[in-house]
Amino acid sequence: MDVPDQVGAGAVTCQLRDVLDRVGDKWSVLIMAILGGGSRRYSELRRSIDGISQRMLTLTLRSLERDGLVIRTVTPSTPPRVDYALTPVGQTLSAEVSSLISWSERHREYIGRSRDRYDAEAEAEARP
């Protein structure tokens, strides 16, 4: 793994924290996954992502854009049109994300069974 013993204060962790904050928030990965399939309009994203508020969609897109992972293209027509796409670097992160998705698919059942077992044992202990 080559991870230093002391993490949490050094530069390595800051890098890691940055990416985890990026990848860990509620909507970023979902947006990147969709944009991995190609450029999308604002309204397309809104429809594609079930349950996202307009506020969070905009906020998340802005921070992805700020990080250079997504590019925003405005077409000043009437009605206005705004398209979002992954940048080349965004595509490489999107690839990492898709690897994580496939991990989750492979181990979904295992985790589910683990949780059931753990909860059953915890309950058995609570009421002996």
Next chain:
Amino acid sequence: MDVPDQVGAGAVTCQLRDVLDRVGDKWSVLIMAILGGGSRRYSELRRSIDGISQRMLTLTLRSLERDGLVIRTVTPSTPPRVDYALTPVGQTLSAEVSSLISWSERHREYIGRSRDRYDAEAEAEARP
């Protein structure tokens, strides 16, 4: 990428959400990274992870254990000794995580420059 257009309500997203919640919280990945280097005692983890509270260390370890990613071994000596290690499945997630860490190392500078540029442009626009 092979990601469906509609995410957020279907099974695919639940799997993904599960992993993201797992990987996205503040301490799980740090703990998994350290345990990737081998088994560690509770107190070793506490010292290794700068800034973690006892509460969060315990909570995070419990949920990792619940998911079958970490195994907890109690040695009932005096003083008591508790060791934590990755399970085989935990090791595979740890590998994904290390891939993400290396991505973050490779693109740390790019993101930093992107943010600086974005913020500079935002400020330039705010005060023209």
Next chain:
DNA sequence: CGGTATCCTCATAGATACTG
């Protein structure tokens, strides 16, 4: 040593309303 229990705070995100 390896935890629980309790309280508290402060970001994150949802709902709603309005706009160029």
Next chain:
DNA sequence: CAGTATCTATGAGGATACCG
């Protein structure tokens, strides 16, 4: 259509104290 502004609330996480 593609946002911004404002308000609110919920829950993750920190601080502290105590326990087997």
